[in-house]
Amino acid sequence: MKKVILITGISSGFGKEAAKLLSESGHIVYGTIRRDCETSDKINVVRLDLTDSLSIKKAVETVIQKEGRIDVLINNAGMHTGGPIETIPSEYIKLQMDTSFYGLVQLTREVLPVMRQQGSGMIINFSSIGGLMGLPFQAFYSASKFAIEGFSEALRMEVKPFNIKIVVINPGDFHTNNSVNRRHFLSPTNDSDPYNESFKNALVQIEKDEAHGWEPVVLARKLVKIVESKKPRQKYIIASFEQKLAVILKYILPDKLFSTILENHYMIK
Numbered sequence: 178m179k180k181v182i183l184i185t186g187i188s189s190g191f192g193k194e195a196a197k198l199l200s201e202s203g204h205i206v207y208g209t210i211r212r213d214c215e216t217s218d219k220i221n222v223v224r225l226d227l228t229d230s231l232s233i234k235k236a237v238e239t240v241i242q243k244e245g246r247i248d249v250l251i252n253n254a255g256m257h258t259g260g261p262i263e264t265i266p267s268e269y270i271k272l273q274m275d276t277s278f279y280g281l282v283q284l285t286r287e288v289l290p291v292m293r294q295q296g297s298g299m300i301i302n303f304s305s306i307g308g309l310m311g312l313p314f315q316a317f318y319s320a321s322k323f324a325i326e327g328f329s330e331a332l333r334m335e336v337k338p339f340n341i342k343i344v345v346i347n348p349g350d351f352h353t354n355n356s357v358n359r360r361h362f363l364s365p366t367n368d369s370d371p372y373n374e375s376f377k378n379a380l381v382q383i384e385k386d387e388a389h390g391w392e393p394v395v396l397a398r399k400l401v402k403i404v405e406s407k408k409p410r411q412k413y414i415i416a417s418f419e420q421k422l423a424v425i426l427k428y429i430l431p432d433k434l435f436s437t438i439l440e441n442h443y444m445i446k
Contacts, residue, residue: 180404181205181244183237185225185284186254188214191303191348194397195251196220202401207240209254227254227280228272237287249404250288251301252281255321259363259380261372262316270317277321282328289336298341301403302329306349306420310427310435313443314372314379333411344409346400347424349416350390378444391417 182199186192187208193216196208200219208216209225216222221243225236240247255277258269285300292298307315308322326345333343363380367373396415403409414421427435 179203179205180248181207181240181246182249182251182404183207183209183223183240183247183288184251184253185209185227187216187220187222188212191351191393191396191400192251192253194393195253195400198394198397198401199404202405204404205244207244209236225254225284227284228275230283233280233283233287237284237291241291246295247288247291247298248295249299249301250285250292251303251400251404252284253303254280255303257315257318259314259318259383261314261370261376264370264372265317273317273321274324277318278324278328281325285332289341292341293336293339296340298339299344299404299409300332300341301344301346301400303346303348304329306347306414306416306424309347309414309424310439312383313439313445314376315383342409343411344403345412346396346403347412347414347416348396349414349420350386351393351396375445382443 182204184192184196184199184206185208187196188210192208196206197217197220200206200217205221206219207221207223209223210216211224211226223236223239224232226232237247256273258265258273260266260269281302285302288298288300292300302325304325305318305322307319308326311319311323329343329345336343370376399413399415403413414424416424423438426438430438
């Protein structure tokens, strides 16, 4: 069955691949961008800035005016800061939360009345493995994803009477533009920064993990199956065996032991 889909952040990575595959599967896809980029002519492009309330409202209105409905909202867009909690610039913290969490909340609130009136809908929220465990020197990225986890759990119960399904995606490391994009929002540490050595060591491991991650198309194919599923699961952890194992260990090991494992992985002495 053909569905009207609104997906955020299609300029690269998961969003780009997912929008392409969803449109090729016969769905009507509206993909959002902040700046000009090359996209498939099968995708309806919509301008959207998640830090701008008016932009969010206009994007939803555009889809409703043309299609009269929204069957699936995929909250994919976000950003990725990096740096020590103490010294990362406060404006990076605000931008992280405004984009990855508050923007997602505002867009969801704009779409919910449409889905309520339809009596159906699906909202897919992108969290992360970092939304299931706090990652060193990625604290505010993790915080935004932890917020998505709690928000989605509460939302799922509230919208159940209206036949609206809430799905959370937890990707592991993928080979995307994360490393490149994060470098625009790295804490400007230097030799006088007490966290400098630990941060640099951790950053090497973070970018190594991402460089050896899966290609975004792997997740995009899974996303098509989720969208077309009549009974999707509440959560999908799409990651390597080692990362899925880490999630399990997080919940069964003593906190101190699990912290030690993460510290060793990120070379924190």
